[in-house]
Amino acid sequence: MTKTSCLSRLKRIEGQVRGIGRMVEDERYCIDIVTQIQAVRAALKKVEEEVLKDHVSHCVEHAIQSGDADEQREKIAELMQVLGRL
Template identity: 65%
Template sequence: MQTESSKKKVHRLNRIAGQVRGVAQMVEDGRYCIDVLTQIQAAKSALAKVESEVLKDHAATCVSEAIASGNEADQREKFNELIVLLEKQRL
């Protein structure tokens, strides 16, 4: 079952997808570059907000559960997942 939080994220992602389609149309129409870039920045910002929410959810559930379990292997796995994710963001 989808939670209210999940529904909100999906709704936001659908809006972002529409925004990206709009940017593609702007490029096809030969719109002014600064206008296109402004819309790209807005889409990136909106996507970053959803990313932040998903990361918060992961920390509040999966990571928290691994810590509470006392299972060192699970804790190490969740920690390593976060490290790999953060390393990818730097690229």
């Protein structure tokens, strides 16, 4: 994912969140609000997946190619920590 693409998606998500705030202010139907919250969560998950994919294809791959065992262990540990939180 490119920086531009990521920022574009995040700006759309930001607009969605503002829309949810307006829905709450306008006392819209609860299920409609929950549906929009779920859409934001799904959109954030996609951004998260793309950033993680980028990390693996650049940072982790670089560590592997470098041959530096300490850097390799560090990048794998970071990756495992993040995956453990998913």
